[in-house]
Amino acid sequence: MGTTQLDSVQEPKYWHLKTVLSEALDSEFSVGEILPNERDLAARFGVARATLRQALEQLELEGRLQRRRGVGTTVAPPRVGVAVGGEQHAWPGGPGDAWQATDCVQQVPPAAVAAALETGADEPVHTVRRARTSGGQRVATELLYIPADSVPGLTAIDAPSGPARARTVLRELHRLEPEGQDRAVELGSARADDARELDRLPGSPVLVVTTRFTAEGRTAALSVATYRADTCRLTFGDTAGVEIHHDPERRAS
Amino acid sequence: MGTTQLDSVQEPKYWHLKTVLSEALDSEFSVGEILPNERDLAARFGVARATLRQALEQLELEGRLQRRRGVGTTVAPPRVGVAVGGEQHAWPGGPGDAWQATDCVQQVPPAAVAAALETGADEPVHTVRRARTSGGQRVATELLYIPADSVPGLTAIDAPSGPARARTVLRELHRLEPEGQDRAVELGSARADDARELDRLPGSPVLVVTTRFTAEGRTAALSVATYRADTCRLTFGDTAGVEIHHDPERRAS
DNA sequence: CAGTGGTCTAGACCACCCC
């Protein structure tokens, strides 16, 4: 008798817990199903609630679970592939664009943005807010910065803000000949306003996609898009993207 | 007298703490500097250590801090931009490739990989392990799966495993005419083996880049690369990538 | 060895959702 398995290398409890839960999710639960509440789960596994939560947090980070305050913890569907880099050399707001403009104001951008746009630190730029939906769910928000130089034909007479203004600004931007774009992706945490729009808590992990559009040898526009990291897989390139469902402890070997 | 600031909307302590610390990092610390230890910091701010840690975790996630057990918490340098999508239609291991092969074995891949490769579930494939270094630091590890069909000229006589074998497999792969590649990026958590190679703890956040290489109408190779999310900014596109340093509560507005 | 961050506990209260 006795334990058949030596605890030769001690593994953190939450790590082991995560593995056990992950396997249970694969075999005993289906998408959308509600898990037992955290207090019950912790009791069942004989750990403190904080320890259980550490395991749940990781599973949520990996897109396997979805937790909602006041509701419960549910099994998440596989991540949605959202195309990010498909059409090279196309303006935002062009045909086939998945974004919807919700607002536009003229304001002084953050210093880092002003530097990238090569505008003065106190110079206001057109700032378009847009949102992206996939499968009926909001998956990303964006701030699109367009210096006044890029839209010279814009008249101050038009609506000064709001969606109509956004459309006008984008229409003017399209008069330029697009030259190219660079993109960068990094991990971030949701600001309070983005979190609200994405139906997440502030600080939730997000993928920040920064795109610089160039025309006439200058930076014509700069986009900072914030994608929910738990539900999105960003796809680039020729087709719809690779369909590997990500399963951390079994990716390899 | 009295409080000049109403606590009209209650903000979590760790969130406020994060803001305060973030500002202190900007103004009072320089890159590489060591912060006071967690117990002292918690005492200084009048919170429990767990609360303080919640704030530090977020700052580490955002790439502002680096924490090492037994050493301390230091101010992190800005994220490194690592080029991911530069040259379209090029094989891994070609000229200018930033990766270094460390090993190669022939083994049965995970089920999800076999599905993407369109090989049988029990069919072994060449599996090349590679590593990527930037600025003297290991930033990513990769598993590159190459089905036997893609390298028909390979002889079993050569070294059966190790770096030499990896070079042979890649050389044979280069005989094919590359047709295209898709890529996907998503958030993941480091497996134990990747964590060791990246000098991080298991479960640390990573950016998983999955690339499918196609040739002759088939999937010729599949790469699953794991980048440290705390230190890397993945860049795509024409040039070196956008240089916006990411500052969550000041990205916009 | 002393000091650091990492893990874990057993509680408490709060914000939110739905009935």
Add this chain to the structure above:
DNA sequence: GGGTGGTCTAGACCACTGG
């Protein structure tokens, strides 16, 4: 109101690093 997840506390011990 009752149940959920989110925040917070005040401890304890462990694993790792460095002198």
